[in-house]
Amino acid sequence: MSPFMKSRQLPDMDKPDMDKPDTEQPDPDRTGEEGTPGVARVVGRVRVHPGVARVAARVLTGLAAVLVLLALLLPNNLTDPTVSAFLRIPVEGIVAAAVLPFLPPRARRVAAIVAGAVLGLVTILKFLDIGFYNELDRPFDARLDWFLLDDAEAFLRDSGGQALAVGAVIGVILIVAAVLVLMPLAVLRVSRPLVRHSTATLRTTAVLAVAWITCAALGTQLAGAPVASRSTGELVYSHVKQARDSLRDERQLAKAAAVDPFGKTPNDQLLTGLRGKDVIFAFIESYGRSAIEDPSMAPQIDAMLADNTSKLRAAGFSSRSAFLTSPTAGGGSWLAHSTFLSGLWITNQRSYETVTSGDRMTLTGAFQRADAWRTVGIMPGVTRAWPEGKFFGLDNIYDSKHLGYQGPSFGWSRMPDQFVLESFERLEHGKPGPKPLMSEIILTSSHNPWAPLPTSVGWDQVGDGSVYDAIHAAGKDPHAVLRSTPEVRGDYADSVEYSVNSLVSYVTKYGHDNTVLVFLGDHQPIPKVAGDHASRDVPIAIVAHDPAVLDKIAPWGWQDGLRPGPHAPVWRMDSFRNRFLTAYGPQPAAGASPSPSAP
Structure with a gap:
């Protein structure tokens, strides 16, 4: 056989040709998915x-x-x-x-x-x-x-x-x-x-x-x-x-933010009904309506609210409560905080950035403008720079790095609520000053995953937080984020009980004749706790020692005590600012409407 014929010789079909690339799968569009019938296929070298x-x-x-x-x-x-x-x-x-x-x-x-x-x-x-x-x-x-x-x-x-x-x-x-x-x-x-x-x-x-x-x-x-x-x-x-609706809502929000019925109110006419009072606005993380109405949690929470109502009454305080509808659920606390304080319906980050970059007067900012209060923010959940703090009218802001906590983190929450409140007393409330104090306090112990949970200690034992080392060690594993619904609801209810107990205990210990407390939930907990298709309502209560403070909101029809009943008034959260400023100050400017501002 000539060298030419040898070069044209077919490879041995019983052996793979090691000099050629691997055989590819035939194109099913031409030969069918299985390739040529009756011919063995080579996949890789097999x-x-x-x-x-x-x-x-x-x-x-x-x-x-x-x-x-x-x-x-x-x-x-x-x-x-x-x-x-x-x-x-x-x-x-x-x-x-x-x-x-x-x-x-x-x-x-x-x-x-x-x-x-x-x-x-x-x-x-x-x-x-x-x-x-x-x-x-x-x-x-x-x-x-x-x-x-x-x-x-x-x-x-x-x-x-x-x-x-x-x-x-x-x-x-x-x-x-x-x-x-x-x-x-x-x-x-x-x-x-x-x-x-x-x-x-x-x-x-x-x-x-x-x-x-x-x-x-x-x-x-x-x-x-x-x-x-x-x-x-x-x-x-x-x-x-x-996406289209959110663009429309942003345009409507920008128009609403430009029209403020209290924007031109003289400073000396703002909040005249609260002059001389120490006013605290406290947000309790994930404290929702489900906590007091869900059959699996209501007995525990309702008993706790009734007990704390009695403790406040024994200390000379009265309280009224109702519901607000939050713009968010499960998370996004800053959207609820800014809605409550600005009087604008803020449902997403773009709206939040739009509003906080403007000059809208917030509820806390009204106290600053009135020039009759020191204004303070206690923000244990803030771990990064927060330039929006200026928008809210806070003279001093204490974030997670400025409260002096030396104890362990409790899940997402950096520090227990009782420590936060004791720090507030140590840093601001307990210090004498030429003016009364208006403060915004964020309580985070009821933030999921609700493990481990802090427990209450004596106020004189709080110190720098080291006392919580043993409590943290004895708590549940924070990795247990996904648990059975009954168990997680029980842990959530325990966390809400701890937060409310801490706040009421603080008021009964450190409050005085001129103390006014407004506390509310920011949103409902996650659906696994609140249930599918739950409302977005959160409880709100106003506590005061001076009867005249609550007399001014008598027309609101709020119910006595810390627990709002099923027929208590329900307002949108963005309506509170205007109602509050109207109750404790002048009527809105002529021609302006105190109604909610958003769709």
Whole structure:
């Protein structure tokens, strides 16, 4: 045989050709998914029997179809019926199956990859919605909420440690990468048998389309979920609408912020009904209406509120209470604080930044403007620079670094509420001054995950917080963030009891004839505690030693005591500022309305 013929000799079919690259899978668009019948396939450097290859290919195609179907039917809120959600007919899948077989090969591959990428992004959006519904009782805002992911990482780090936070971040990155890679590949793979068996595809698609239209017309449901599903398309539409609505709300908020019925009130006419009083505005983290009305928590909390009402009365204090509707739930405390103090309905970070960068007079700022009080902020949850503090009219701000705490952190909460209140007494309230004191105090011990929890100690034992070392060591493991609902509700109720007890104990010990306390919850706890679709109402109470203080709010119709009953008044949180300034000062300027300012 000539050298020329040797060079054209075929390789031995019984041995893999080590000089050539690995054999690639044939293009199913040309040869079929299993390749050429009867010819063994080479995957990598391993020869695979054609029967095994066909089975493996079909399994992969089946898994790809399941992945696509799960992505189309996955609900964005796991409070919805999840099992029945995956037994529906997705209209998006019907449309894709009807369109893809008619596209040219190149266009079909591009369309499948693009559709898969979009479906991957929508799936990630669903995961974000699930997390936000679970924690904040609302969907993720794709325009405004990205910064909250950093807050979530910080919460995990503070609550469960650095290892938990790092592990969670790595896990999220891997899941996102897997979804964005696998989903286009899955759609592309599913598209191939649709084309190869185009006749059966079109017949099946027609049957499913008729079934979908029939179920949609009849409103057919399975375990509460509509059989005719269009959830993926509706999700995309709802998020587009959400972005559009938030832009509209921002414009309305900017207009409302520019119209302040008290903006031109002379300083010496502000808050004349409270001159000479030490006024405290205290926010209790996650203290919501569910705490006093949910059957699993109400007996404990109601008994605690009744007991503290009696203690206040014995010390010469009276109290009135009602409900306010918060703009947020589960988290976002700063949105509630700024809504309460500014009199504007603030529901997202962009609105918060817009308002706090302006010159709107806040409720606390009114005390500063009146020039009859020293104004102080006690902010144990603030761990970074907080330039917004100036907007709230606070002369001095004590954050987590300025309270002198030397004890352990209790979950997310840097320090126990009793220490915060004792520090307030030591740093400001207990010092004589030429003016009375107006203070804003944030109490954080009732912030989730409610483990471990501090317990009360004697006020003379608080010191620098070292006394809490043993209490912290005896508490529950902070890694136990996900627990059974009954257990977590019990821990939440214990935390609210601790916070309210600490505040009332402080007033009865350090309060005096001119003390006025306004305390309220900032928002409801997470849905796992408050329940699905709970209201956004929070309790609020005003406590005063001087009867004249409560006489001025008699027209409000608030109920006696610290516990508002089921028929107590319910106001939007943004309405409180104007009502309060009206009750303890002059009427709004002529032609101005003291009504709430937001949609």
